[in-house]
Amino acid sequence: xxxxxxxxxxxxxxxxxxxxxxxxxxxxxxxxxxxxxxxxxxxxxxxxxxxxxxxxxxxxxxxxxxxxxxxxxxxxxxxxxxxxxxxxxxxxxxxxxxxxxxxxxxxxxxxxxxxxxxxxxxxxxxxxxxxxxxxxxxxxxxxxxxxxxxxxxxxxxxxxxxxxxxxxxxxxxxxxxxxxxxxxxxxxxxxxxxxxxxxxxxxxxxxxxxxxxxxxxxxxxxxxxxxxxxxxxxxxxxxxxxxxxxxxxxxxxxxxxxxxxxxxxxxxxxxxxxxxxxxxxxxxxxxxxx
Amino acid sequence: xxxxxxxxxxxxxxxxxxxxxxxxxxxxxxxxxxxxxxxxxxxxxxxxxxxxxxxxxxxxxxxxxxxxxxxxxxxxxxxxxxxxxxxxxxxxxxxxxxxxxxxxxxxxxxxxxxxxxxxxxxxxxxxxxxxxxxxxxxxxxxxxxxxxxxxxxxxxxxxxxxxxxxxxxxxxxxxxxxxxxxxxxxxxxxxxxxxxxxxxxxxxxxxxxxxxxxxxxxxxxxxxxxxxxxxxxxxxxxxxxxxxxxxxxxxxxxxxxxxxxxxxxxxxxxxxxxxxxxxxxxxxxxxxxxxxxxxxxxxxxxxxxxxxxxxxxxxxx
Numbered sequence: 001x002x003x004x005x006x007x008x009x010x011x012x013x014x015x016x017x018x019x020x021x022x023x024x025x026x027x028x029x030x031x032x033x034x035x036x037x038x039x040x041x042x043x044x045x046x047x048x049x050x051x052x053x054x055x056x057x058x059x060x061x062x063x064x065x066x067x068x069x070x071x072x073x074x075x076x077x078x079x080x081x082x083x084x085x086x087x088x089x090x091x092x093x094x095x096x097x098x099x100x101x102x103x104x105x106x107x108x109x110x111x112x113x114x115x116x117x118x119x120x121x122x123x124x125x126x127x128x129x130x131x132x133x134x135x136x137x138x139x140x141x142x143x144x145x146x147x148x149x150x151x152x153x154x155x156x157x158x159x160x161x162x163x164x165x166x167x168x169x170x171x172x173x174x175x176x177x178x179x180x181x182x183x184x185x186x187x188x189x190x191x192x193x194x195x196x197x198x199x200x201x202x203x204x205x206x207x208x209x210x211x212x213x214x215x216x217x218x219x220x221x222x223x224x225x226x227x228x229x230x231x232x233x234x235x236x237x238x239x240x241x242x243x244x245x246x247x248x249x250x251x252x253x254x255x256x257x258x259x260x261x262x263x264x265x266x267x268x269x270x271x272x273x274x275x276x277x278x279x280x281x282x283x284x285x286x287x288x289x290x
Numbered sequence: 291x292x293x294x295x296x297x298x299x300x301x302x303x304x305x306x307x308x309x310x311x312x313x314x315x316x317x318x319x320x321x322x323x324x325x326x327x328x329x330x331x332x333x334x335x336x337x338x339x340x341x342x343x344x345x346x347x348x349x350x351x352x353x354x355x356x357x358x359x360x361x362x363x364x365x366x367x368x369x370x371x372x373x374x375x376x377x378x379x380x381x382x383x384x385x386x387x388x389x390x391x392x393x394x395x396x397x398x399x400x401x402x403x404x405x406x407x408x409x410x411x412x413x414x415x416x417x418x419x420x421x422x423x424x425x426x427x428x429x430x431x432x433x434x435x436x437x438x439x440x441x442x443x444x445x446x447x448x449x450x451x452x453x454x455x456x457x458x459x460x461x462x463x464x465x466x467x468x469x470x471x472x473x474x475x476x477x478x479x480x481x482x483x484x485x486x487x488x489x490x491x492x493x494x495x496x497x498x499x500x501x502x503x504x505x506x507x508x509x510x511x512x513x514x515x516x517x518x519x520x521x522x523x524x525x526x527x528x529x530x531x532x533x534x535x536x537x538x539x540x541x542x543x544x545x546x547x548x549x550x551x552x553x554x555x556x557x558x559x560x561x562x563x564x565x566x567x568x569x570x571x572x573x574x575x576x577x578x579x580x581x582x583x584x585x586x587x588x589x590x591x592x593x594x595x596x597x598x599x600x601x602x603x604x605x606x607x
Contacts (some may be wrong), residue, residue: 030424132301133308136580138542144564145576149316225433229546232435233561248435252550255442256454267439275428282427 025287034279041273045091054082056089056242065254068261075261077251083262086242087269093154093243094273097236098223101158105165105223106216112166113173114200114208118181128174131167139164139226140233147235157236161226169215176208210288217281224274244270298591302584309580310362314355317569328371362577368570372562377574380559385578388544388555391456394468395475395540399482400533406483407490407529408522414495422487430484434477434546441476456553474551478543482536486529493525500524527594534590541579 025031044051054072060080068075074083116127134142143160150156180186181204189199230236231245239246244266251262325341326333342348346357361368367377410422429437445452452473458466497503498521506516544557552558556575563571 129301129304129308132305133312133580136305136309136583137576138539138545138579138583140542140545141560141576141579144545144560145313145316145572148564148567148572221431225431229433229435232433232546233549234565245433245435248439252435252439255439255447258447260443260447263439264443267436270436271432274431274433278427278431279424282424 025283028283028287030279031283034276034283037272037276038280041091041269041276042095044088045095048089048092052082052085052088054085056081056085057240065259065262074265077247077262078254081242083265086247087244087265089242090244090247090266090269091273093231093237093241094224094227094270097154097157098161098220098227101161101227102165102216102220102223104158104162105219106169106212108162109166109169109215110173110205110212112170114177114204116170117174117177118196118200118204124174127170131170134164134167140229143226143230144233144235147230152235152238154237157227157230160230161223164226165219165223169212169219172211172215173208176211177204180204180207214281214285214288217277217284221274221278221281224270224277228270228274294595295592298588302588306580306584310359310577311355313573313576314358317573318351318354358573362574367574370563370568370571372566372568372571377571380571381556381574381578384554384556384559384575387553388541388548388557390467391471391474391544391547391553391555392478392537392540394471395478395482398475399479399486402479403483403486404490404526404529406487408494410487411491411494411498412517414498423491426484426487428484429480430482432480434481434543435550437477437480438474438547438550441473445473445476454551456548456551474547474553477547478540481543482540485536485539486533490525490529493527493529494521497521497525530590530594534586537583537586541583
């Protein structure tokens, strides 16, 4: 067989292996359930204005805190806004912020991990100490600190969550790079006197994409967790936006009086979304491990 | 052993120092001066300048950093801008309260998590394993404030079994205090359960597959004796280390829980100081969290190395 033919058949095999992984993932029941719930929320976010029965923001004080009924299946909140419509519109904010934050954190972390793992020496030691310092703080505390410095805004939340995730991803990528750096193709590239950025990003990066992809999906679940928590604490998306975490913060004092509907439905929305993303991430990482 | 100890302590100190730089820079990134923030927008510029000078915030950043670290090392944490009392006094009370809440959560979650992990590992691949793994994973990923709502609705509103408020009079007897802390601790238990169960499970699975377990089975020991004497004794070591590192997550969770249940702990102090831009309190609070976390991981590392001779003797370094 010619060299070109061997290369072609290797590519073919790799494509088949990848297809096999996808088929495995798609057949796991937990992944199917997670995927369907995730799709439902994406659809809500995309078609919110067509699906939602009422305006999510306009107050209607005369009909405040109405229990679930035919006109308001999820009831109304303390300003008379339809809870169902707010839950549907609320999918938008979180499904934009969380993936962007994860993308930013994964890119930054991958870059740090590549440089640390490939450069070694003082650069590696310095970068790893810095990530240790960040990891010595709970994510929420780092986020509070950074949001105080930046002021609350959607952009700041994306930046902060990315910043919190970057050290975690950097450690995974560095570990993967350390094993790659000794392989022949890297030494060959070095002997060809390729520039360091070329070796890192063109030679090594494609070979560590597997762990990076797994980290991305796992982190996405945590990003939703963090986005919702920061909204709840009032450091994220600002009122009167129909955000889930924010709605819970605004309405949870009514729980004591037994007014559960303005709070429980956004809470269930958050719970179903994070669990769905997590089920998909878990299935994907198990399939890639095989 | 001594070299290992010194290296670990040294690394922790370097990390703490870097943390102080990050905290200092973050709290000085905000534009606008401190005197203006305290005196309000209508204050006379001269009195703002005078206050800035009195507080020392008109000096260059490196000088301010040096004097801040010097004060920290001498135990002088300054006084809170929003509460007008010494930061040390606020933090002291907050740490004690948070410790109580954290202890209640830990006492509940550690036995549950370890037991769940052992059970899942012994039934590996079976239904019990899948249920514990998926339930644990889901409980871990659901934010504390979301699970709190369901728990409040079930235990407090519907069953009326647990009080919704965590704050009790400070002179209440310990049992009453614990009773009030159960509901706020439950969401933390849910978040930590998955982690602890997962680590225990993988430790037990590894020990089950080890050669010494096969030897123990082949020499005719009963299954119970194999599990207790050979598997668990080896498997629970990594769990100890992980439980300590979860302290960081616990403190993060405390911020949300203490805000939600209006409990006067370290978490709520951090939240209030961040909202009010109360920098002396925020800086000291964040440094406290970092120091507590680093001490806990350091102690876990040392404890782990005592039970694991491979690390103690420098083989696995």
